Amino acid sequence: xxxxxxxxxxxxxxxxxxxxxxxxxxxxxxxxxxxxxxxxxxxxxxxxxxxxxxxxxxxxxxxxxxxxxxxxxxxxxxxxxxxxxxxxxxxxxxxxxxxxxxxxxxxxxxxxxxxxxxxxxxxxxxxxxxxxxxxxxxxxxxxxxxxxxxxxxxxxxxxxxxxxxx
Numbered sequence: 342x343x344x345x346x347x348x349x350x351x352x353x354x355x356x357x358x359x360x361x362x363x364x365x366x367x368x369x370x371x372x373x374x375x376x377x378x379x380x381x382x383x384x385x386x387x388x389x390x391x392x393x394x395x396x397x398x399x400x401x402x403x404x405x406x407x408x409x410x411x412x413x414x415x416x417x418x419x420x421x422x423x424x425x426x427x428x429x430x431x432x433x434x435x436x437x438x439x440x441x442x443x444x445x446x447x448x449x450x451x452x453x454x455x456x457x458x459x460x461x462x463x464x465x466x467x468x469x470x471x472x473x474x475x476x477x478x479x480x481x482x483x484x485x486x487x488x489x490x491x492x493x494x495x496x497x498x499x500x501x502x503x504x505x506x507x
Contacts (some may be wrong), residue, residue, distance in 0.1 A: 387454060390417040395425075398453065398464060399411055400475050400507055408432045411503060413475055414465060422447050426455060426462060428477055430501060431487060435504035438501045439490055467506075478502035 360449040366402035388394050397416040403409070423449060428440040442460050459480040465472050482496030489496065 370466050385417065390420075392420050393418065394420055400473070401506065402505055402507070404432075408434060411505065413477065415455075415462065417447065417452055418448060424455065426460060428462075428479070428481070428501075428503075430503070436483045436485050436496075437487040437488070437490065438483050438499060439496065440477065440479045440501060442479075473507045474505070475502045475507075476502075 354405050374499075385396060395416045395418045396416055400411075400413045402411045409430070409432040411428070411430050416425040423443070424445040425443045426440070427442075427447055428439060430471065431437040432459070440460065442455075442457070445457060445460065448454070453462075455462040461476075461478045463476045464473070479501060481499055481501045483499040484490055484494075484496040
């Protein structure tokens with residue numbers, strides 16, 4: 342479970358860059374990136390022909406004291422018929438909790454909602470380009486050593502959940 346310190350967080354937002362910031366040193370923005378986002382840009386787009394064509398929604402948060410972070414992503418892979426879901430809760434003085442499911446079937450209903458026995462996730466756009474809520478309750482794995490994930494090692498089973506607003 343995410344500690345209460347994450348109630349006050351900073352987020353990483355999608356690119357919404359003004360022209361004067363586009364060429365600022367250190368900025369790496371594709372020259373053909375859209376200049377203005379429209380509310381309709383926040384939902385699904387027609388799939389391309391590539392097998393791994395995907396559309397993803399990312400959400401990141403960090404506590405004000407920098408001791409707890411949260412990351413979640415849902416990716417739709419229509420040409421594979423699946424959704425990939427990942428979420429991590431981590432920090433320097435705590436185990437890393439990982440929730441990973443790369444085989445969630447695509448649904449005919451809300452594409453960003455998952456209702457599986459070990460994973461329930463709801464992604465709700467409460468106000469386009471303004472406010473998004475993500476609720477998750479899932480079975481994941483706790484890793485005392487976060488590098489164990491990179492080695493493909495199993496963690497300890499754990500129930501985890503969060504309800505965050507960006």
